[in-house]
Amino acid sequence: MPSNSTHIAKALLPLLFGGAAFAGVLPKIELPKDSPVAVLSSDYGDSSETPRGGAMLVDLHASITLRNSSQRHIRGITLLVTAQDVTPGGKGSVTVTSLDVGPNESFPVRVDLRLLRPLQAGGGGLVQIGLDGILFDDLSFYGPDKLSSRRILTMTEWEARRDRKYFKSLLADGGQQKLKDAIMASVAHSADRPTLDVQMVRGGRATNFEPEKQVQFAFLQLPDSPIEPMDGMARIAGNEARSPRLEVKNRSDRPIRYLEMGWILRDGSGREFLAGAVPAELKLAPGQKGQILDNTTLKFPQRGGAQLGIEGMTGYVSSVEFSDGTVWIPSRADLGIPQLQHVMAPSDEEQRLVQLYLKKGIKALVAELNKF
Amino acid sequence: MKHPNETQLALFAGGDLGFWDRWRLRQHVSRCSACESEVQSLRAAAKQIRELSGEMPGDLNIDRNWDRLAEEMTGNIRVGLAAGEAIARFDRPAPNAKPLRLGWNAGFVVAGATVVFATAFWINIPQPQKDHLIAALGKIRVERLGKLVTSHPAARPEDVMLEASSSGIEFTENGRTLSLMHPAVDQRRVPVTVSVNMRGSAGVRYVDADTGQVTTNKVYYAEQ
Numbered sequence: 001m002p003s004n005s006t007h008i009a010k011a012l013l014p015l016l017f018g019g020a021a022f023a024g025v026l027p028k029i030e031l032p033k034d035s036p037v038a039v040l041s042s043d044y045g046d047s048s049e050t051p052r053g054g055a056m057l058v059d060l061h062a063s064i065t066l067r068n069s070s071q072r073h074i075r076g077i078t079l080l081v082t083a084q085d086v087t088p089g090g091k092g093s094v095t096v097t098s099l100d101v102g103p104n105e106s107f108p109v110r111v112d113l114r115l116l117r118p119l120q121a122g123g124g125g126l127v128q129i130g131l132d133g134i135l136f137d138d139l140s141f142y143g144p145d146k147l148s149s150r151r152i153l154t155m156t157e158w159e160a161r162r163d164r165k166y167f168k169s170l171l172a173d174g175g176q177q178k179l180k181d182a183i184m185a186s187v188a189h190s191a192d193r194p195t196l197d198v199q200m201v202r203g204g205r206a207t208n209f210e211p212e213k214q215v216q217f218a219f220l221q222l223p224d225s226p227i228e229p230m231d232g233m234a235r236i237a238g239n240e241a242r243s244p245r246l247e248v249k250n251r252s253d254r255p256i257r258y259l260e261m262g263w264i265l266r267d268g269s270g271r272e273f274l275a276g277a278v279p280a281e282l283k284l285a286p287g288q289k290g291q292i293l294d295n296t297t298l299k300f301p302q303r304g305g306a307q308l309g310i311e312g313m314t315g316y317v318s319s320v321e322f323s324d325g326t327v328w329i330p331s332r333a334d335l336g337i338p339q340l341q342h343v344m345a346p347s348d349e350e351q352r353l354v355q356l357y358l359k360k361g362i363k364a365l366v367a368e369l370n371k372f
Numbered sequence: 373m374k375h376p377n378e379t380q381l382a383l384f385a386g387g388d389l390g391f392w393d394r395w396r397l398r399q400h401v402s403r404c405s406a407c408e409s410e411v412q413s414l415r416a417a418a419k420q421i422r423e424l425s426g427e428m429p430g431d432l433n434i435d436r437n438w439d440r441l442a443e444e445m446t447g448n449i450r451v452g453l454a455a456g457e458a459i460a461r462f463d464r465p466a467p468n469a470k471p472l473r474l475g476w477n478a479g480f481v482v483a484g485a486t487v488v489f490a491t492a493f494w495i496n497i498p499q500p501q502k503d504h505l506i507a508a509l510g511k512i513r514v515e516r517l518g519k520l521v522t523s524h525p526a527a528r529p530e531d532v533m534l535e536a537s538s539s540g541i542e543f544t545e546n547g548r549t550l551s552l553m554h555p556a557v558d559q560r561r562v563p564v565t566v567s568v569n570m571r572g573s574a575g576v577r578y579v580d581a582d583t584g585q586v587t588t589n590k591v592y593y594a595e596q
Contacts, residue, residue, distance in 0.1 A: 087550045090533070090543035094552065095588040110580070110587060114540070114551040147592065190563070197537035198568045244570070263570075276568030294570045345565040348577065348586040355579045 027062060027081075027111070027127035036070035036134055036142050037077065040106050058115040060127060067106040073137040074101040075157050078149040079109060080132040086117040093132060093147050097156045097348040100137075100372065151258065151327075155319050158329050160349035166332045167353060168369050176362050183357045183365070186346055190354075193343065194273040196308075199299040212237040217246065220316035222334045226252030227259055227317045230289065234263075239308040241265060241275060242297035246315060250284040257283055258321035261292065264343050265300075266312040274343040275300075277318060316340065375407060376400065385414035534591055536566045536574035543591040552589035554578040 026047075029039055043063040050057050068074050076099055081092040094111050101107045115126060133143030135153035143149060171179045217232035232246035244263065250256050261278045280292040300308050320328040335341060346354070357365040376384070376397055383389045384397045401408045535542045540553040554564055554576055565577040572593035579586050 081550075081552070083550050086548050087543055087545045090545055090550055091592050092541075092543065092550055092552045093590045093592070095590070096585055097588065098586045108583065108585070110555065112540075112553040112555060112589075114549070114553055116547075116549040116551075118548070147590075195538065195564075195566055198535070198566060198574065200534040200536075200568055200570075200572070200574055260569075276570055279569055279571045296570045296572070298568065298570075345567070345577075348588075351565075351577070351579050352584055352586050355581075355584050359581070359584065 027060060027113075027129045029064065029129045031131050035131055036068065036072075036074070037066040037131070038069050040065040040067045052116070055116050055118055058113075058117065058126060060111065060113040060115070062111040062113075062129075064109045064111065064129070065106050066109060068101045068103055070136070070142075071103050072140070073103075074099050074107075074134055075137055075160075076135040076153040077109070078132040078134075078143070078147060078153065079111070080130045080147060081111060081113060082128050082130075083115055083117075083126050084128070086115050086126060091147075093149075095149070095152070097153065098160055098352045151321060154325075155321075155327050155329060156348055158327055159347035162329065162332065163347050163350045163353070164369060167350075171366060171369060176366060179365070179369075180357075180362055183354055186350060186354050187358070189341060190346060190351075193345065194271060196273055196300050198276065199301060200276075201297040201299065215310070215313055217244075217313050217315045220314060220337060220340060222317055222330055222337075224328075224331060224334070225317040226250065226254070226256065226320050226322075226328050227284075229261070229315055229317065232315055234313060236310045236313075239300045239310065240297055241310055241313070242295075244278050244292070244294050246278065246292040247289060248284075248292065248317075249289045250286055252322075253286050255283065255285050255323040256320055257281065257323045259284075259292075259317065260319045262316045262318040262344070264314040264316070264339070265310050266314070268309040268311050272314070272339065272343055274345070278315075283323075314339065375404065378410075381407060381410050382414050385411045386418060533593060534568075534572070534574040536568060536576055538564055538566070538576075541574050541576050541589055541591045550591065552576070552591060554587070554589060555580070 026044060029042065031037065031039065042065070044061065045063070046059070046061045048059045050059075066077070076095065076097040078093050078095040081094060083091075092113070094109060096107070096109055099107060111129065113127060117126070131143055132147050133141055133145050133149030133153060135141055135150070135157060139154060139157065141150045141153070167179060167182065170182050174181075212235050214233050215236045217229070217234070219229040219232075228249045228251045230247040230249055232244065234244040235242050241263075246261055248259065248261075258279070258281050260280075263275045263278055264272050265275045266272045275298055278292060278294055280290075282290050282292070284290050316330075318330065322328070330340075335344060345351075353365060353368065356368055380389070380393070380397060384394065384401070387394075389397065401411055533544060535544070540551050542549055542551040555578075563578070567575045567577065569575075573590050575588050575590040577586065577588040
């Protein structure tokens with residue numbers, strides 16, 4: 001149901017910005033009638049709509065304030081962003097995690113969206129914003145879950161709990177100094193972690209200039225993982241990696257319905273970086289083997305540097321969801337493996353705690369850890 | 373008497389003149405050494421012909437069948453002329469003549485041998501070398517023609533569906549784009565974590581410098 005604030009904003013913005021055409025930028029916010037959150041306000045400050053050649057560039061900068069109208073604490077929320085008239089085949093989402101929003105408390109969600117559409121296309125009703133899911137502190141979930149938000153938010157929450165527990169244990173064992181050292185180590189790892197731009201192409205290769213070769217996966221063995229990677233390969237051509245094929249075995253005593261494999265690539269100089277995650281929705285009974293196949297191509301464009309020559313690959317189990325809805329994620333000890341530590345990004349919660357320390361200091365961090 | 377002409381001398385030498393003309397020429401020849409010499413020359417030639425005609429078949433004997441010999445000679449001349457024309461036609465191509473089959477047959481043999489060789493080569497060459505060969509041929513084709521002619525299902529620019537970079541994430545469809553950006557602080561983008569899920573999504577995570585809030589923007593294919 002569109003909020004009153006949206007209607008008011010739509011009426012006022014043309015007057016504020018002196019152009020009726022700008023009203024077309026305004027998104028249509030629709031939340032279910034029984035939604036646990038309500039739109040408190042929305043601000044479209046620097047939004048604009050400017051012609052560029054034969055196209056129209058729509059810049060939407062929205063700050064939407066939501067209020068928790070439920071009786072539980074919200075841990076995470078995912079908003080679905082669509083522009084059916086412009087890109088009917090694709091959609092976007094904005095997810096906010098590591099929240100602790102109590103009943104009747106409010107929180108902001110930023111949506112910075114850019115649309116490039118033909119001039120002929122209509123200007124009205126371009127962007128729709130809806131709710132895909134909310135995760136509460138008791139791990140219950142609300143929402144249509146079109147983007148698998150339940151699984152993503154649940155795993156993120158488990159990672160948050162793992163890392164809070166880890167930092168709290170450091171504080172309990174070694175005091176503020178040990179906590180501080182761990183936070184600084186996390187900052188150092190983030191600075192050292194290689195990052196690359198990635199393009200994803202569905203289907204064929206993005207180029208046929210480079211010779212293609214099959215490369216075998218090496219695997220990082222995580223002792224507690226319920227999945228054992230058996231074999232795997234992918235096709236590599238220059239700076240492209242495609243069509244990974246993996247064989248795995250369920251070595252737990254519970255059936256599994258979803259898993260994700262992390263995919264680490266190594267270039268000619270020995271530098272490693274995380275290429276992406278290879279997910280699979282499958283039904284694996286205890287002891288059963290299964291295959292993960294994908295026909296996607298990843299391309300790593302080099303901006304101004306030498307072309308990336310992929311020489312080797314390493315896979316590891318990054319998450320597992322059992323049939324009963326519970327999940328497995330790597331432990332802090334697993335994350336301490338140097339190869340993994342070098343390429344894996346910190347969890348959302350760890351990144352938030354680090355930011356809190358850098359901005360407000362150790363006392364604010366300790367106070368945050370003591371909240372729950 | 374003036375000198376007789378060559379015909380009269382030839383007829384005299386062969387004994388073919390009448391009585392009066394034969395007597396008159398005999399009187400002249402007996403007194404004219406030049407005409408006598410000509411008559412002697414004609415009689416020697418006639419004698420030589422008779423001797424040569426003696427080696428020929430009996431019905432071609434010059435003494436008995438001159439007309440038959442003349443017909444035979446005329447026939448030989450015609451045969452010679454016809455043979456000359458035939459040789460001339462052999463040297464230049466006839467207007468509607470079919471090409472010789474020998475060239476095509478040789479071409480078929482060479483083409484067949486090439487196919488057999490190429491197939492055997494292709495079957496036995498290791499995969500990496502095969503890939504390299506294809507790539508090298510592709511490069512040559514591009515360099516020579518200046519334009520890539522793709523037969524491989526290589527992706528076209530409009531097929532690049534998702535892109536995640538430090539400036540944001542983008543979904544492209546038929547030249548139209550939907551991008552989700554993360555905010556800049558003091559004209560600089562905040563540090564981000566880029567992630568890609570092979571199921572069809574690309575994401576960028578950032579921490580809001582003011583609120584400390586962790587936000588992840590993602591773009592998806594329609595199938596998800």
